[in-house]
Amino acid sequence: MKLLTGYLLLQTAGLATALPPKLEDFKQKAIDSGVALKALNGIALAKALTKFSGTCTPSKVKYRREWRTISKPDRRKFIAAVKCIMAKPSTLPPGEVPGAKSLYDDIVWAHARRSGLVHNSGTFLLFHRYYLHTYETELSACGWTAGLPYWEWGLDITGPHLSPVFDGSDTSLGGDGEFIPNRPPFSIPWIDPLTPEIIIPPGTGGGCVKTGPFVHHKVRLGPFNMTETFPVEPEDGRGDNERCLIRDLNKGGIERWASFRNSTELILGSGDIFEFHVNAEGDPRWVPTKPMGVHGGGHSSIGGVGGHAADPVISPYDPAFWLTHGQLDRVYWIWQMLDLESRSDVFGTGTWLNIPPSPNVTVEDSIDVLPHQPPRKLKELMSTVAGSPFCFVYV
Secondary structure, X not given: OHHHHHHHHHHHHHHOOOOOOOHHHOOHHHHHHOHHHHHXXXXXXXXXXXXXXXXXXXXXOEEEOEHHHOOHHHHHHHHHHHHHHHHOEOOOOOOOXXXXXXXXXXXXXXXXXXXXXXXXXXXXXXXXXXXXXXXXXXXXXXXXXXXXXXXXXXXHOOOHHHOOOOOOOOOOOOOOEEEOOOOOOEEEOOOOOOOOOEEEOOOOOEEEEOOOOOOOOEEOOOOOOOOOOOOOOOOOOOOOOOEEOEOOOOHHHHHHHOOHHHHHHHHHOOOOHHHHHHHHHOXXXXXXXXXXXXXXXXXXXXXXXXXXXXXXXXXXXXXXXXXXXXXXXXXXXXXXXXXHHHOOOOOOEOOHHHOOOOOEOOOOOEEXXXXXXXXXXXXXXXXXXXXOOEOEEEO
16 A cells, blocks of 8 residues: 555656646547546545645545456455445434334434435535445444545446446446336426426336346335435435435436536536535536536436435435445535545535524534534544544546
8 A cells, every 4th residue: 555655646746736727728529528527636636635734644545446447356345344334233313213123224214314414405415425434434443544435427328237336246336126117107296396307218127126236235224204305314214215326327417417417517617615505516506507416417317216315314325325425525626625624614505505594603612423422613523634523536
């Protein structure tokens, strides 16, 4: 690891002081092929490797890598760690969440109980960064001590069902759901009448996952009531409602919202946290013509119509959730690291679409992933190389 860090420092030394590039610095082919995004990652990495502080040092930093760059033996080791989390018993107080039987259920509940506070809100980006760290910590306890992998959406624009992430082999996160023909599309209506309805056509699955390491993985919690808004500490949905994991892999989500171009334009077209956040999440109040963003594009590429990854409350039940959110955090991290000093702020109120109305979030506010991680001020979660709690970079 020390040799790798030293090599990276030498290779990227000249980029560490570079000014943030502009979209016009790249040719269209470079943007569409992913070359531009890879270059931006390199610049961000060079800058990050000069900012170690606190308990985070070059010898301790974790490297988060794209799934297909990880060796097959290491992929199997990662999958074994995920199954280890699924096999550990729940640690929640008896009776609090009757459906939570495993540690994995507990972690899903940590997302479900806060859904109305951490989506289309000022804490969205940093809550999910902290949430990924929670999972990465549990993986480490189960033998996976490397960084959490991510899934580069743009590499699978021809169809996620063709991806090594989802090929159904023992080195994948499982295959597609069983194909169900003649399904109607799914429409997402928005509260704002100016926002066009989003129509998601069916993908290549729609039923239970039938191949790969997670064919026996069970979804237990939910569904939760989302009639008026996202839930906060919901009383419904806590029981044991055992069912299979459903997927509907769907290239449309990548083509429309999560391509190399989408990610690159988001990074280079966002001058401040307001522009980055509302476009990344597709906030219909601010970008009514783009109400999905790369975040929604990633989810819909896995969940499609009716898949669990498309359920914003219990989407972590799909083991691919962690890789698509790893990619989202990577895009956020690249954008931040290009100019960290001026990109360490938050935008938004404390509730989903400000329903019910709530104060603006500030970096002095705190979030938690209880009972797994303690409260932290948002300003403590900005840098991934400052230690306490983070020490990771994306490569």
